[in-house]
Amino acid sequence: MQSYLFLGDEAIAQGAIDGGMSGVYAYPGTPSTEITEFIQENPLAIERNIHRKWSANEKTALETALGMSYAGKRSMSCMKHVGLNVAADVFMNAAMTGINGGMIVAVADDPSMHSSQNEQDSRFYGKFAMVPVLEPSNQQEAYDMARDGFALSELTNVPVLLRITTRLAHSRAGVVRKEVLPENALTLPADPRQFILLPALARRKYKKLLSSQDLYQELSNDSIYNRYEEGQDKSLGIVACGIAYNYLMEHFPTENCPYPIVKISQYPIPENHLKWLRHECDEILVLEEGAPMVEEVLKGYFTEGKLVKGRLDGTLPRDGELNPDWIAKALGMEQFGGYDIPKVVVSRPPALCQGCGHQDVFNAMNEALADYTKGRVFSDIGCYTLGALPPYETIYSCVDMGASITMAKGAADAGLIPSVAVIGDSTFAHSGITGLLDAVNEKSGITVVISDNESVSMTGGQDSSAFGKIESICIGIGVDPAHIHSIVPLKKNHDEMVKMFREEFAWEGVSVIIPNRECIQRATSRKRNIK
Amino acid sequence: MKSDIILAGVGGQGILSIATVLGEAALAENLYIKQAETHGMSQRGGAVYSHMRISDQPIFSDLIPGGSADLILSVEPMESLRYLPYLSETGYLVTNITPFVNIPEYPDIDQLMGEIRKLPRFIAIDADAIAKEVGSSRASNMVMLGAASPFIDIVFSRIENGIRTIFSRKGEEVVRMNLDALRRGREFAEANR
Known part of the structure; x- marks a missing residue:
């Protein structure tokens, strides 16, 4: 099978094209920019005349994507994490209206603030809007989730948030493509009032969104992206979200991890796996890229019950992007620490180009x-x-x-x-x-x-x-x-x-x-x- | 086999073209690859790096764990030292000795070279001078890749093929020049390792 060396961003782009997308709407923002750039250059996107021009900002982008969804076609909107603040109004309300054609909101977070003014975690927006969130652990999952995310959106009747972080966005790995799906036909919503959020109608829509939560939970529990992996040593159970799973598995390249693991790449949080982990293990370590969102939930307000370790108790740093070294330390593993950086080395910050x-x-x-x-x-x-x-x-x-x-x-x-x-x-x-x-x-x-x-x-x-x-x-x-x-x-x-x-x-x-x-x-x- | 490589340089020096040639060579050998790049703000003349991982086994992390890189390949001497915490006990540091000075407090080059010479295994090469000899200072990247090639577990002819693939659209002369640069870099490293 031919494998393509794709950035995480490019994997999302190719996945969306192969998933039958009719339009991408975006404003450039590191680390999300390469998604749209890839689509702009892609021969199939050009042949299909998939919409791929830049929008004026993230709000106009997401609104336009919603309009394309209204007309029955599959659309994607891409932005960096702070871009979702700009588009938050339409994002929250698109969860209320629901969608017609499948819709993906691809958001790239920037923990460690390599090119950003904060490191907010977009999974909270997914939870806030009460929509399913996908968080790939690698480039292949990024491709699969973008390709199949439209169907998930159409099944759940809401936009699906696809969240990645800088490291996956800007790292290449081999990706295997799947069959290219056709685009949707132009079809208006069956209910002509679906997109009218007048208060009386909005109240009904909100009840519908609330009642859909059980379905979203069930889909997470059964998701192919979430799983429970057995381990012999039950003194610790590990929850690994998104790319954190790879940083964990880096330390167990040939043998299995001795501890049971719950791998999470689809939200809402898969209750079934976590309840079983809690039942099986003495303590729980939560590894997540970004804010301690899952950790807070597992810890609970009164911090009673099993010991939950992670970013909140200092087992891992509270801020910054994860890396394999932090996880080795959290697991008490010894490793050679490399050589020190000599004092003579000074920082080299970015600067305006000569002639700018x-x-x-x-x-x-x-x-x-x-x-x-x-x-x-x-x-x-x-x-x-x-x-x-x-x-x-x-x-x-x-x-x-x-x-x-x-x-x-x-x-x-x-x-x-x-x-x-x-x-x-x-x-x-x-x-x-x-x-x-x-x-x-x-x-x-x-x-x-x-x-x-x-x-x-x-x-x-x-x-x-x-x-x-x-x-x-x-x-x-x-x-x-x-x-x-x-x-x-x-x-x-x-x-x-x-x-x-x-x-x-x-x-x-x-x-x-x-x-x-x-x-x-x-x-x-x-x-x-x-x- | 496994080669974990830190590529280092300054935004605009084009370390990604080294990564592209290596990636092409590794793909041709059906190896697994992961390659984390620096995009965004740092590309404006700041310190940039890439974590390039090549293996015959599946690779999990996009980042190389500390103290485990087999090679630091730097196109600039100060930048070569910035990533020493990644270098393994048996790893090689291969660096260009021509400084890229775009900050006011750039350190004394002799001090930098002193630090490089403290390492048990290193190659320090004047890639810019060799590149000029083969035809263009722009080929210094490929001199560096050549100098690093003895320490990368990929058949040399695959790397040569990588250059042919990547540079072919720029014409035969550019391909020849980059191949010369690659070979000269390799010769230097083999004579000085």
């Missing part, structure tokens, strides 16, 4: 801001967040997509005038426009710098949905055209840019400055592709 336009923007801003007290620049999520680091140290915030403009407005409302926002073109399109409208309506004393590099750069140079539209968007929502300026951020324009910043910082109304030069990485790869 954001550098010119920060240099000019710093010169113009020298006239004011520090602490006035709010920023956002993107490459320009690196402006927090030396040699620039220009910005004072990085919170969530779009927060630069709104936080600058709040600070200006509090009296910090001028307040300045630095945001990229794609982040502006994602979540900056509405905040700018708030500022325009109140004539806030802020200057918004939209550092436009014509791409979503931190995630690898995807198309920005505001490309060529930024100035007209600003005019359209009411920014005075006399206070909208564009400039090419290059050394030769430095003095002009400083003057522009100085004048607009001094003006007590909303102004927008758009330094515009294509991302240096994107320009390079574009030129390479032309060759």
Whole structure:
């Protein structure tokens, strides 16, 4: 059988294509980006004309996916963990409306925060919305779950949350493909009121969702992804969720693990296996990538009964991604610890690329801001967040997509005038426009710098949905055209840019400055592709 | 057989193309592979690494456990030292000696080399110089792969085939250059191990 060397993300992408998906809707975000990128390049996806263009943000993506499901077709929406916050409104309510065509919400969490501002665990969202959650332990399961997840969604009548973490998303292994399924036909919902969440109807829908929980539980108990593995030594029982199963089994490559194991890759938590583990074993160790979600449930509020060990009692660190070494330690296994890192080695943080336009923007801003007290620049999520680091140290915030403009407005409302926002073109399109409208309506004393590099750069140079539209968007929502300026951020324009910043910082109304030069990485790869 | 390899470098140096060639070679031998990569923020000039695992038995963990890597293959000297906690007692460190300086407080290169020489088993090679000799500094990756190849349990001709597969669309000259780079790296390692 031919095996493909797929990233976890690519395995999900191929699985969804082979599962009869008609559209993927996503906004780039590490570590989820490669799912959609794979589909965009895939010959079968192109032949079938599967929808595969980027959406403006995760909310519009998930809503569009729900619309495709309404029309009877299978759809998938992909995002990073914090993207699900943006899409939380539609996600929670899609569990209420239910689906028509099967729908997968693929979310990639980032424990250890390799490229993120927090390490929230998306399994809680699944539990919150009361929908089934799939958490693959390896690339093959990622493929299988994406391919068969549409059928699970159609069986349970709700979106299915497919949760992975960075390590699986960005690790390759051999994957065997299965038969390619046909797409669904265009079919409207049998009940024309299924998607109307008017209170009277919503109450009925909620009761239906509640009454479906027994089915979801039963499906978890019987899931092929969950199992009880016998072990001889009953002094300890181990619960291994998702990729944690692999880190555990790494220590038992040839023989079986001496302890009984419950492998969990489908939620709700499989009660049957856990009750049996509790019956069989003296103590329980819970291994999960992310928050101690299962551990909390097993521990219970009054922490009576059997000893449950994991991230809450210090057996494993409370934060950060799991690894085989932590698990060896938790099991009391000795291993050679390698050599120490010599003291001479210093850290090498990421930095703006040489020749990047954001550098010119920060240099000019710093010169113009020298006239004011520090602490006035709010920023956002993107490459320009690196402006927090030396040699620039220009910005004072990085919170969530779009927060630069709104936080600058709040600070200006509090009296910090001028307040300045630095945001990229794609982040502006994602979540900056509405905040700018708030500022325009109140004539806030802020200057918004939209550092436009014509791409979503931190995630690898995807198309920005505001490309060529930024100035007209600003005019359209009411920014005075006399206070909208564009400039090419290059050394030769430095003095002009400083003057522009100085004048607009001094003006007590909303102004927008758009330094515009294509991302240096994107320009390079574009030129390479032309060759 | 089992080869657990840490690939190390700086974002943009292209350690993933080393991984791609090795992956191609391992696939041709029907071996199991797992390869964890660094994507995202660190790719902007930060420290990047890849855990590459090749075995004739199924592999569980995507990450190599501490103290068990058979090889650290680094395209940059300081980066080679960053992953020493992964190196096994019998493992080899194979590193390029040309520093990639993109931070202000980059340490003294002699101090770095001193630390490398303390290890029981290492190969330190000027891959950039050899790459220039064969035609392009861009081939220094393949010099490094060649220098590491004596310590990887894959038939050398499979690695050569991997290069032919990966670089064929860039033309015969690029393939030849990378094959030369690979062989020169291997010769150096065999003469200096």
